[in-house]
Amino acid sequence: MGPCVTNALSSRLTAEVRREGVRWAQEYTRGVASTPPTAVGPATGSGTAIAFWPDTDVFGTAQCSFAVLAERFRELAFLNRGLGISLIDERTPGGAARRMPFQAPGGTRDLVALLDAQVGSPVHPEVIGFEREDLRMAGNVEVALRWCGSRQERVRSFANSTRTPEGGAHELGFRDGVAAAVTSYARQRRLLTGADPDLRADQIGEGLTAVVSVKLDHPEYVGAALGGLGGAAVRPRVAEAVREHLGTWLEEHPEQAAAVVGGIIRRARRS
Template identity: 75%
Template sequence: MSEEAIRYEASHIQVLEGWEAIRKRPGMYVGSTGERGLHQLVFEVAGRSVREALSGRPGPIDVTLTPGGGVRVADDGPGVPVEAAGGTEGPALEALLTSPHAGTALNSRHAVAVSLFGMGPCVTTALSSRLTAEVRREGVRWVQEYVRGVAVAPPSAAGPATGSGTAIAFRADTDIFGTAECSFDVLAERFRELAFLNRGLDISLIDERPPSGPRSERFWFPGGARDFVAFLEARPDVPVPPDVIGFEREDEGMQGSVEVALRWCDAREERVRSFANSQPTPYGGTHEAGFRDGVAAAVNAYARQRRLLEAADPDLSADRIGEGLTAVVSVKLDRPEFHGATCGELGGAAVRACVGEAVREHLSTWLEGHPAQATAVVERIVRGACQG
């Protein structure tokens, strides 16, 4: 090997920052340069509107897919400040659109996880061939444009405005994403999920691309997790069945809140969906383990109290209790602890204990208050255990 090949000097180190780094390695920031990456561009922008709505400034959020690969995300919030903010030298709007993590609320139960790494809208700015931000604030309409991550000019006043809000329209850079297109169904699944998990959140997804005419769907579910359980059981257009058990509780012991909804049906499969700060946790974790602890404790106590289990009988196992169970377990924590960088499994011993006690208490109360339904459910579980 030649001396030139093995020489390593400071001049060989290339330092990339901001939009340059994102454009150099886009997959590191949005997961891929295909359809998945395109969806992430949408989520990075929509996440800001969602967090603002959940922080006490509720209002509808409209996500529109336009012909030619464009996307527009608009809300009726107070409007992003245009003047300088915090420690930034530039305008607050420009900081939001160019600085990693700007505007994110980490370590907060309102930090809804729609971003892969909490980078925020700057990722979308960098990976768009063109992005236009429009702010209506204090009677003035402000506009700023970006081309491939770089501001064309500072925000400029573009006339008077009524109301307030922020709209960000962008077109993904085809040099990076090629001919990939956003999927209405994939975006709808995630926005629907967020609306189920955050009662009062109002999101509309509009697709203007079909030649046959626009397609739209609104996601707003005042029933929260109970509506989610009904949806998982393929009951999206009927009232929530009365035997869907649901509750919410604030718990200082885990510095957060828990919302649970569950229902047993005649199927054998178990469908338990768990979330932490509105992010799916496909590998479960302490919140899901606590849920199972609480359900097992309540069901076994009821079965013994009603002599559906004899003293010599073993407790009903979690697997048996889970047959036919559909449930949603959602915790929102001020300081969530995850196992691994992908945040697919929740940690925190206090979470397991708090969720378990909350589920045991509320499910026990429901069982006692609905003896006919409770006995039917528990007898079915006991029969299954005996037959197994």
């Protein structure tokens, strides 16, 4: 959908595709093809290059912000581990082009570490993270999380590398899974008595920094601005994956688990 929207909002767009030794090109004017796909020469390798000119009749200005683009490309690098992105600004008159590369070998773990660096010391040093493919929701989920001494909660959710500011099924599933894993661990260690209720999702968020990213074959969005994610299969599948992985991590890291779970229970009993 993204390229279609870009094309419709551009006064001009050119698409160039390198495939099977041939370089193909096509031009569009305000979303309408002005030339057919044409073979314009030989090519090595494969790939696609898109060039577009924002339509000033729509936007009023065509000035692009380097800072805004840099922030978005940085985010894409975090969400797609191993992907390298370069932002090059050639608008400097008579000067060298400004270049900024982006790559995050740790993926979403690196993003959690970056967000945590802005708020204080972590409760446990390791960023917990995992990635799982699940055919039942026709996609995969990647999660990274860590608790810090801050009282603030920072949970960012994404669907197909696009921010979902209204959350949705994947974020709800994440919270369900965390609450279930922490409650189960606390009961096994007798940190919760039989009279204590299960921990709720809203009780595990203080000091929590997390990134929840799903990549789905057929995402279902909710809201006019597509700011939230739907899909009946997503919430239980994400919850299951988080519960299992976080539960295993808590079992394998008893000292760090005691600090995390103990703090959550103390805050829950005060509330």
